Structure formats: structure tokens, C-alpha cells
Amino acid sequence: MKFAWIFLIVAGLFEIGWPLGLKISQSPGRMVFGIAVAVTCMALSGAFLWLAQKQIPMGTAYAIWTGIGATGTFLVGVAFFGDPASLLRWLALFLIISGIVLFKVAN
16 A cells, blocks of 8 residues: 555656646747657656556545646746746645645545
8 A cells, every 4th residue: 555655646746747848848949858748747647646546546546646736836837937926826735735635644
């Protein structure tokens, strides 16, 4: 069961990679590279989610996977792309993280 949670975390981290790849693909001369990053991350994220779901309930795994992806993508956007970081957006992030923790605790 321990490996399933590791697989789920890895899947969530790769979930951050595909929107990042799509963002990179919008830069001049980086379209092919960015799309390659996005597609690779999608495939790896899906593969690790598949492995995690062998032992973690589907609803729990999916919620945590998307939560890690949403949290990480928000943080990357703020840190590297100048995405807005208002108080309400940080509150929303806190609520997502709280939901992830509650799913883990409830499992």
C-alpha cells in the first residue's frame, strides 16, 4: 500500500508537467518541445495513476491526483509565469490542500 501512495504522488507531479509543457509550447520556437513535454507528462501521469489505483480507491486517487496537479500548477504559474496570486486564490489553494489531506486521513 505504501508504494501506491508514492505512485500517486509521482502521478500528481507529472500532472503538473502537461500544462507546463503546453505553456512552454506557446513560446516562439518551443512548440514541438513543449508539446513533447506535455504528452510525455500526460502518459507518465496516467501510468502512475493506474498503478496507484490498484490499491487506492478510484475516487480518492483521482481527487488527490487532480489536487496535486492543481496545486502544483498554480504554484508554478505564480512563481515562473506571473500568474495572479490574490488572497482569494491563496485561500482556494489552501482549501484544495485541505481536501487532499482529508482524503488521505479518511482513507
